[in-house]
Amino acid sequence: MNYRTDDKLIKKMFRGILLITIMSIVSAVSCVMIDSIVTGQFLGVDAVTAAGLVNPVIMTCNLIGDLSGMGIGVVCATYMGMARRDRANEVFSIVMISTFIVGALMSLTLFFFAPSIAQALGGATGSEAIVSMMADYLRGFSFGLIPMRYVVTLVGVMMLDNDRNRGTMSMASMLVADIVFDLLNVLVFKGGMMGMALATSFSNVVGFIVIMLHFRKKDRILHFTFKNLKMSDMKDVFLRGIPSGISMGSQALRTLCYNMILGGIAGTGAIASITVGTGALQIVLSICVAFFISTSTLSSLLFGEEDRNGLVKGLTTAVKTALIVFACITLAVEIFAGPLAGLFIRTSDEVIMRQCTEFIRFMMAQYFLMILSFPVGGSYQGTGHLAQNYILDILREAVFPIASVAAFAFTFGISGVRFAFPVAGLLTLLICLIIPMIINKKFPVKAKDFLILPQGFGAKPENLFEASMKSEEDVMNASRMVREICKNKGLDSKISNMLSLFVEEMGINIVEHGFTDSEEGSADLRIVFHEDSYVIRIRDDGKPFDPVDWYKKNESDDPAVGLGIRMVTGMAKDVSYVRAMEMNNLIIKL
16 A cells, blocks of 8 residues: 655646746846847837847857856756755856856957957848947947856756745846836937847846845855865756757757848848747747756756656646647737737838748747647756757757758748748657657657656655655554555564654644645655665655754653654764755655
């Protein structure tokens, strides 16, 4: 007989990570969208074209930063899952140092080589005005690179460090600042494209100041340290960040190829149209990325705990949520594509407006068809199957879309390009099914079929006990079942009684002191029985509460009080408590 944990905490963790990630990324992307809207409404079609031509450079800068910015969250989550707070801080610190060095080098390069870069990318248009606007934008953008990289990097770890609102506050501050600075630029200072870029840079500084206030908190997990810093840690971070780097690099290459193909067959108007299409759906793309990051972070934590059941529940939640969310988004975009295009560009050219609207509609169909690949890719990332994720990223972000657009453009002209987008999405969906089918030798039907786990990963069912506890009655039932399982496994009666009593006391402490009256709480108990050792994990969504620390502070003179806690912690090889993702995580190894 065995309980199984329900999926409440898994869903709560995933949706919590997803919500803060979406809000953070969308807020950051909203700054880019605001720039695009203001540019299209006040600076004209040439400015929109210049923005589209310079996009590959901006994406390349983001690519370099994302190698560490996206990897840090996964690596820190892994060490937290292993209860290695010291290693999480060492990784965090070396990434902070590297971020400054890389950001400074990128800023200097962009500032001094802006005219040459602009000429190389925009010279073929034959317009000196467009090239000049490109150079101005790059120079203005260079001033905000360092604070921007820190904001993106730190937002990724705020949820892990129990400050889920900080990233949102930072991004919201950036958004408000960007709107104000953009409007001041076009209405007061008339600063053109240089002013637009400087507005973005100044808003990044505002966001940086807000997010740095997090480190004034005393109860944070992450601290900067100079102890035991190793550049070798950057290798692990880079490996985890490569998928995001590949994705951003592929997007940069894709944008460059789109500009070359469409500019060659239809001129600068087509470049402006594709720029509007991609700009209008920036938020949609950011939500796709949020599903990848959230699944990756949660999978990494559960993989570190060797929790197979948790991984299945996490991916199932991610896939179901993604399909529901994108069904709603797709319907809305298809209906309002025309007004959305008009928001990003103001022109009397009906051909350009029609192209913008069609690009938005068909690109949205592409995103819907490929949404499954983001949570699946996140599971590959979190479980260490990086090669599969690299393949999926490169095909989805570069090979399929570039090949499709090239084929349709040179065969049917600009009018046929719109059909290339859903074709690329369909190819992505197929490869998403083919990869796990080849490795697992089974056609994937359920979410668990997409997981790729090492042979023998996780505890065998006969060596695993799991239970969800929401009340004292649940606690007592779990305690009784632990005693029965220990007895059935032939364990010493002393061990059986000790573990049973421990579960009872810990569970009662959590239910009585951790849960509030306003919201039902839940605690997941997991015990793995090895041949000569045991691992106990208790995770709950109650108030910050370390049961072991609570006992030490409230030790009673009565020897019977807290007996189970005393006995277990006294025998333990390691006792670790981490408050992460707004949940208590207690791991005891006996």
